[in-house]
Amino acid sequence: MLVRGVLAQAPPPPDAKTWVQKHDKNGDGKIDREEFHQAVIEAFFLRDNNKDGYLSIEELTVMTPEARTLLRNKPDGKISLPEFLNAMHKDFTAADTNDDGFLTVEEIEIYMRKGR
Amino acid sequence: MSRSLRQMTAVILLLVVGATGCETIQENPKTSIGAFGGAAFGGLIAAAAGGGGAAIAGAVIGGALLGGLAGNMLDQRDKRMAAEAQQRALESAPTGTPVAWNNPDSGHSGTITPTHTYQSGGTYCREFQSDVVIDGKPDKAWGTACRQPDGSWKVQG
Numbered sequence: 001m002l003v004r005g006v007l008a009q010a011p012p013p014p015d016a017k018t019w020v021q022k023h024d025k026n027g028d029g030k031i032d033r034e035e036f037h038q039a040v041i042e043a044f045f046l047r048d049n050n051k052d053g054y055l056s057i058e059e060l061t062v063m064t065p066e067a068r069t070l071l072r073n074k075p076d077g078k079i080s081l082p083e084f085l086n087a088m089h090k091d092f093t094a095a096d097t098n099d100d101g102f103l104t105v106e107e108i109e110i111y112m113r114k115g116r
Numbered sequence: 117m118s119r120s121l122r123q124m125t126a127v128i129l130l131l132v133v134g135a136t137g138c139e140t141i142q143e144n145p146k147t148s149i150g151a152f153g154g155a156a157f158g159g160l161i162a163a164a165a166g167g168g169g170a171a172i173a174g175a176v177i178g179g180a181l182l183g184g185l186a187g188n189m190l191d192q193r194d195k196r197m198a199a200e201a202q203q204r205a206l207e208s209a210p211t212g213t214p215v216a217w218n219n220p221d222s223g224h225s226g227t228i229t230p231t232h233t234y235q236s237g238g239t240y241c242r243e244f245q246s247d248v249v250i251d252g253k254p255d256k257a258w259g260t261a262c263r264q265p266d267g268s269w270k271v272q273g
Contacts, residue, residue: 045233053238
């Protein structure tokens with residue numbers, strides 16, 4: 001669900017391995033918090049069609065569990081970048097099953113399967 | 117050369133340009149950076165690049181990214197095409213994805229590649245790399261642009 005949410009922001013949606021390869025800036029084969037952070041910002045920017053600095057429900061077509069929770073508490077239906085980052089980092093924590101601060105392809109795939 | 121060093125060099129170049137008004141890049145006497153001081157410029161960036169130690173200054177005029185060499189050597193159509201490519205790249209290209217321009221009449225071409233995206237005070241900003249090929253010679257420049265309320269991108273510096 002996490003990666004589906006983030007990946008859906010940048011066409012064409014790649015698989016977890018491709019997504020990791022794209023955002024693994026230091027080439028260690030996994031995604032750390034900083035790499036993830038940048039990927040989320042990128043996804044937010046590309047998805048923000050009117051570039052007003054917020055994602056609306058319409059723009060956030062695929063939601064992670066945390067984003068869905070966030071939206072429930074937002075009467076205006078708009079998510080700012082800091083709010084989105086906060087939600088996505090919670091998803092990162094949930095996906096990082098061994099709590100080592102990195103997401104591997106395997107962890108992402110497992111998290112994606114759980115989210116289905 | 118590291119990005120921080122390039123940016124520092126850019127700042128130095130910018131200050132030099134502002135202070136002197138007209139200086140010539142030693143490695144290429146044909147390239148004057150004096151023109152960068154004109155009031156017509158919407159923004160100015162400068163950066164240094166490798167390529168045998170040749171220093172390159174970059175400038176943005178009305179949203180179009182121009183290398184120091186390009187400042188003198190790109191024609192109006194080159195500049196317009198580069199500006200359009202820059203707008204497309206900054207507005208919608210994913211990080212690492214180059215947006216190309218090519219003017220078959222002049223034989224000049226280039227790409228604009230976003231390299232980093234962030235928000236500053238609620239405003240979107242993107243760092244980018246500009247590559248140009250002028251008379252078969254490649255050059256590079258780097259900069260940061262922030263989105264304006266009217267949808268244009270203004271280069272910082």
